[in-house]
Amino acid sequence: MDQRVRGPRQEAILSALNGIEAPALAFSGVTCRFAGRDGGEAYTAVADTTLRVAKGEFVSVVGPTGCGKSTLLNVAAGLLAPSAGTVEVFGERLVAADGVNRRAGYMFQADALMPWRTGLANVMAGLEFRGVPAGEAAARAEEWLRRVGLAGFGDRYPHQMSGGMRKRLALAQTLILSPDILLMDEPFSALDVQTRQLMENELLALWAEDRKSVLFITHDLEEAIALSDRVVVLSAGPGTRPIGDFRVDLERPRDVSEIRMTPAFLDLHREIWGVMKEEVLKAYQRQKAA
């Protein structure tokens, strides 16, 4: 096609095609089965899941507790090989046996900071592993500490920091490597409501700077809608699979605490909760029975 006659319509189609060609993350038919404890029955955590995260897209995955959300994330990280199905990262197949997903950063639910390293040394760790000279790594780490609001706290050890500070440190530790894909496993679930909303806003601000692809796992539907472009609902385990996929057309930039009050947000919340509620009840019944 001639350059001159390419209108905005064609541009849109082309960029859409690009998005289809190489999604940042593409699960196809992923199934994860775990051997049962003490020779018991095998447990299917995730069954036949197909899910795509486009480049620059913020996708949240919500589902009842214990439904295999973290399993999905571990598969995307290359920490866990699926029993069946494949994961592609920007069009390249990910094989867990060959190592982890090098284009992804992972923020864990639990505290994953090295307790024997100071804040600065923790943020530097990734650069150090990649062979960046110590002086340069320290300078970049200082810069990241400042960006997450921890300037001047670099010489503290994790145990000397509050929960919110530790989460910000973990965020800096992950983002300093500028991963193309950000995997987040309920990163803020341990925080109190106020700190949590501050962290969510900070995350959105950092994300808006360079629009990474994000796969965000949470059990909190409000958090999912407030942050994402898309919300995927998972069914209750065992055999978890996506059962709903909702586009969140709320304008950005957003303030997570204010957006919760808008009618559009509430409509969306009602719609998604309608799908999710049954699964949450199912999971609850199953846990009670067990």
Add this chain to the structure above:
Amino acid sequence: MRLRILQLSLLAVLVLAWYLLTKPGLVPSFYFDQDNRAAFFFGEPQKVFWVIVDWFWSGEIWGHLGVTLLETALGFAIGSVFGLAMGLWLALSPTASAVMDPYIKGFNSMPRVVLAPIFAVWFGLGIWSKVALGVTLVFFVVFFNVYQGVREVSPVLIANARMLGASPRQLLRSIYLPSAMSWVFASLHNAVGLAFVGAVVGEYLGSSRGVGYLILQAEGTFDINTVFAGILVLTAFALLLDGLVGTAERRLMTWQPRASETEKV
């Protein structure tokens, strides 16, 4: 400060009781049929004191003490390094661990003091037979702690380091080793004590130098005051070593939260 005064008072009371009960003719003998028997079996504190003063004044003790401390230090260092290396290896290699398990258990249950005569035959009566005994004692303490420590490293910590790009080598250096070190330090007080035991017991069983040798000599001539003097000098230096370990631990383990420390927010 008040605690220190109480501690010193207790010491004074004990020494005074020792003096009163052993001084011939001071307190009527109620157990032995002769007045000087108590002094013969238990020594006399003032005489023990003068033996110690004489040792340090004449400088006679320094050579012996130096030998004993050298044996302790070597036994401790070699045993710790072996224990650390072996602990890391077995914790990271399930096959090796499964193969070695019964042997490790066997060696650990064996009363290792019985090895002393064998070491004397193998390494002679010099310092190395004592070092070897110390090593066998220290090794297991450090080994078990490292083994446990490495296996209890949080899987999340390992996954995080891997996601940050750590190679297996870097994983060992920046996750497994520091994590194991905290367990090593937990066992260090024990390990130093055992290295000391190894050195003194080794000397006692056959040697020509060292504080254990001094005690053995004194015992041979029924010189109970010198035996007690040797025991007291050993105790003092064991306390000193323990203090050194405590200082090293506080220096190197600043990252560990202390129970009494408040969380700074």
